[in-house]
Amino acid sequence: MAKLIMNRRGLLKGGVAAGAGLAAPSFFVRPSWAQTENYLNAPTGGTVTLGFNVPQTGPYADEGADELRAYQLAVEHLNGEGDGGMLNTFSSKELQGNGVNGKKVVFVTGDTQTKSDAARASAKRMIEKDGAIMITGGSSSGVAVAVQGLCQEMGVIFMAGLTHSNDTTGKDKKANGFRHFFDAYMSAAALAPVLKEEYGTDRRAYHLTADYTWGWTQEESIAAATEALGWETVAKVRTPLGAADYSQYLTPVINSGADVLVLNHYGRDMVNSLSQAVQFGMKSKQVNGKNFEIIVPLYSELMAQGAGEAVKGILGSANWDWKLDNAGTAAFTKSFGQKYGFPPSQAAQTCYVQALLYADAAQRAGTFNPCGIVEALEGFEFDGLGNGPTLYRAADHQCFKSVLVVRGKENPENQYDLLEIVKVVPAEQVTYSPDNPMFAGGNLGTCNPGA
Amino acid sequence: MRGSSASGRYDGLLFAGFAIATLLAPLLLAPFGAGYPDLLQRFAIYGIFAIGFNILFGLTGYLSFGHAAFLGVGSYAAVWMFKLLSMNVIPAILLAVLAAGLFSLLVGFVSLRRSGIYFSILTLAFAQMSYNLAYSVLTPITNGETGLKVELSDPRIFGGPAGGGLPVPEIFGVDMHTTTDVALFGFNLQLNVGFYVCAAFLIAAFYLSMRIFRSPFGMTLKAIKSNQNRLNYTGINTRPYALTAFVISGMYAGLAGGLLACTDPLAGAERMQWTASGEVVLMTILGGAGTLFGPVLGAIVIKYAENIFSSFNKAEISSFYSFLPDGLRDAMTSMTAAFVGDGWQLTLGVLFMLAVIFLPGGLMEGLRRLAFWRRPGGEPEETAARRPAE
Known part of the structure; x- marks a missing residue:
């Protein structure tokens, strides 16, 4: 019993010492606080x-x-x-x-x-x-x-x-x-001409959208741009953030008469929804006499790595590659x-x-x-x-600046070479006016120097 | 249990000590790198949250896994008050406490029909429901994932936006952000208005909790924990007592949520997520459930780990080990790095495990044992037995 207490004592002492040790660096590197210039955190040392x-x-x-x-x-x-x-x-x-x-x-x-x-x-x-x-x-x-x-x-x-x-x-x-x-508007503006070229003007799109600010604005932007091409938006369905199973959202897509699926998802959500859509056989389906297509408006290399085979041939946009x-x-x-x-x-x-x-x-x-x-x-x-x-x-x-339209590569050479650049869309084509309704309602205000 | 006079003296000392320590927190915590306003505010706010949770869990033994919902409701209520009424924090806090109280009355009324694990699951379900509602159908009220914020275009009744910037919460004309720097003992102390508002509420919350612990009502709650059936058989209807405790602790959570919004006028749905509910359970158990000061201590330890351990990066650790030879230094750096930076949750997990295994009474039990270990021949149990019986 006494021995056990000794151990615990040692443990506590060790814990205290470790805690003090961990706190020490932050203590020694404390910055100087003196503020000579009239703004917050003005650097005074070197x-x-x-x-x-x-x-x-x-x-x-x-x-x-x-x-x-x-x-x-x-x-x-x-x-x-x-x-x-x-x-x-x-x-x-x-x-x-x-x-x-x-x-x-x-x-x-x-x-x-x-x-x-x-x-x-x-x-x-x-x-x-x-x-x-x-x-x-x-x-x-x-x-x-x-x-x-x-x-x-x-x-x-x-x-x-x-x-x-x-x-x-x-x-x-x-x-x-x-x-x-x-931003989402630029993605839509860059993608639209490529979509027209590749998939035509007579398409029926079905949106699955992550239910938060980014998902909403991207859905709005893509729907507006594709409708301007003559596409019809069949449905916009919101999915909760971080959902693991998309089958309940994907089943209605097949019976909706849509021939394009737009996945407004990001990160792990996109990896899951795209993989499951491919498992549902959507990439090889024929609807309205056309090949069924999937679009992922915002691509990233990390997501492409996660989704693996499923990204092959899928169109999307990127900021840089x-x-x-x-x-x-x-x-x-x-x-x-x-x-x-x-x-x-x-x-x-x-x-x-x-x-x-x-x-x-x-x-x-x-x-x-x-x-x-x-x-x-x-x-x-x-x-x-x-x-x-x-x-x-x-x-x-x-x-x-210019925006990239990218596509999942059919034959990647290595695990970092999953996307091919389809088109570099110049800045003029994706520029919008600051009072565009999709960006309205805000106010920059004035700069705040904090002091 | 102590006799009333001894207990009164002990409580008076404890309360005075607590109040002094709270007011001196910017000085006491400065050596640990925790003496900056945001973290001090968090210590005080989560301290209130945990004290309130302890009134339910520590006294009645009802383990609620949904208390973050009340915190979230309090935050939303406070931000709405900022948006619609005025930037003064007092009405915001009042509405936060009221809204959380009403919501906890509703949740408690339903959940307390069951006890034990079923009660926990019911509260968890309610909290998760609130979280999902805030993300989806209640978006007009909660602003979804982006979180509810003060905007330039708010139709505020008293005091519009000042200049071109966003208005900030204030208490009778003094901004919550206001910080006075005082140099003392080689430390630069940041005395912040927001912190002292939170500290005042923390001291009041602690006092109220102490009075509840010592009152006949508190005794009844403890009786519910030790044997609810016996109480029922003696003809006491326990549910109103448990419900009162539930609502009180819900109002504490609402107060904490309101204060969070007062120090930083933004309310996000993730405040209601189950992990946030779990966090307050951890705080209470780590500090010592059923003790007066334990939950505050637990809140401080967890918030310290979250904010300070997570901030160390490899370069800092490496410079800390600069006295070691290169090879050893790299080894120590990579070993330590696993527990800080992005590994801070690992540290917390280990700490929690150690506390539960070796100190089932939480850190407070550890402190008590330390105190008695210094006194020769003193085991805590024996001392407890020497105390006069109630």
């Missing part, structure tokens, strides 16, 4: 802290891990380590690889868990405790909108990661928030591949670019003051970051 808020646990953890890899690479390049990646191809030559505004770039990380609450908590922690001057990352539109709102309230810049909903730079746009990734033929893409793919041993995903690219764009804006503005950054980014035109000539539009803080 370093500037960026906050990388990505999903490390939960359904989008794969995307989050790839985003974090990209951010670490970006920090290395900004500080002049490694081969410099896209800094060499970037049209703006302000960044010299000696940090930003003479300060070394350091970073802190947080786990969004793909939940708005957790994402806001980790963002707040990075702002309040670690003194982060900017928050970036995320892999869901719900989280992006929530964190963007928080950054606007607190007065730091938010550089959105992977978020595809129209709302992020539409009705929920904020002065302190910027998005490089494309490592197989693109331009100098920026080649430079980024090379340095990412050298460091991690495999090509980057589009989530990695958008996050890397966002980090570089922020750093460049701070360098050009000569300050980390959010209002200075906003001014530097608004209406900024650049090239050499993998997407061709790009504009950060002032009216809604959305990037306008």
Whole structure:
């Protein structure tokens, strides 16, 4: 009995020591709090802290891990380590690889868990405790909108990661928030001409849609674009987020007379719904005398890896692909591949670019003051970051650039070569006016420097 | 049980200690890297949530797996108050508590017809139903996955939006965000209005819980836990007592939810997910169910793990082990990295397992044993026996 107590005592002591040890690093690296300049978390020492808020646990953890890899690479390049990646191809030559505004770039990380609450908590922690001057990352539109709102309230810049909903730079746009990734409207605008070419103008489409902000805006965008081609929308069915079994939603499709199935799903949902649709024999079916087709408007390499054989021949759109033929893409793919041993995903690219764009804006503005950054980014035109000539539009803080239409490859050479690029749709074709009804109802407000 | 005078003195000391510790939290927790406003607010808010849950679970033994639903209802109610009435937190909190109270009355009335595992399943079902409703048919009220937020276009009766930015919650003209920095003992203390509002509610919640624990009503609840049948046979209808406890703990959850919305005016459906309900059960059990302070301690430990352990990345761990030779350093880094960063849930799981196996009474039992271990010849059980019987 006495011996048992001894063990427990030892255990408790060990636990206390371990706890203190774990807490110690955060204690020693506490940032300086003095605020000499008139904005929140103005860096005073020799370093500037960026906050990388990505999903490390939960359904989008794969995307989050790839985003974090990209951010670490970006920090290395900004500080002049490694081969410099896209800094060499970037049209703006302000960044010299000696940090930003003479300060070394350091970073802190947080786990969004793909939940708005957790994402806001980790963002707040990075702002309040670690003194982060900017928050970036995320892999869901719900989280992006929530964190963007928080950054606007607190007065730091938010550089959105992977978020595809129209709302992020539409009705929920904020002065302190910027998005490089494309949106659902652009997907629809890019896909429509290809769909017309491949499948004709007389089609009957059936939508299965993830039941949240991103799903709704994508369904709305795709339905509008295909109806303009002359297609008929048979039904729009909402499916709960994270459903594992789609058979109850797929059975009615077969008897509906539809000959195209549009899957407005993402991540694991898309992997499940597409795999099950293929198992139902939909790819080899004939309806109304035509081949039955499936469309996945938002594609990603990670999803294609998950769905395996099922993606063959399926059309969709993407923001970027490592197989693109331009100098920026080649430079980024090379340095990412050298460091991690495999090509980057589009989530990695958008996050890397966002980090570089922020750093460049701070360098050009000569300050980390959010209002200075906003001014530097608004209406900024650049090239050499993998997407061709790009504009950060002032009216809604959305990037306008070319969009890729991609198709699942029939004979992939390796596990990273699952998508082939069908068409690179130029920016003019996917540009919309800021008062487009799908983006209406929002207001950027004014930039908030937080102090 | 202690005699009334001894118990009164003990309670007075405990309460005074608790109140002082709460008010000094920015100083006490600064050395652990937890002295920043958002986390302090979370400690206080989840402390309230767990104290309320403990009134139900710790006293009556009814294990509810759906308490997050009341938290969510409280949050939604508070944000609606911000959108429609004013940015003052007081009406928001009042409506949050009221709404959660009414909802828990409904859920409790149905669920308490059963006990044990059936009760747990019923509450779980209600919470999951609320969660799914918030995501689907109730979207006009809850704004679905995006979450309910304060917008520029809200038709607020008192005080429109200030300038071009979003209005923030305030208490009689003072923004909840307001933070005063004070340098003390080499730490920069962030004294935040939002935290002190939460702290005031936490102290009040703790006091109320203490009074309930010591009251005849509390005794009846404990009797329900130890033997409900015997109470029934002696002619006492236990259901109104259990229902009262359920509604009180639901109102505590509503208060916590309202405060969450006050410190950060956004309410998301995931606040009602079953994992959130499970979290408060973990907090209570980890800290010590049925003890006064235990649930608060559990809430602090879990929120600390979630917010601080998850923030360590490999570079930080590596610099922490910088005194070791390279090979050993890498080994230690990769070993430690499994338990922090994205592995923080693993740490929490191990901690919870250890607590349940070695300290069935939770961390409070651990503290008690430590206290008695320092006194020669003192085993907790013996000391308990020496206390005067009630």
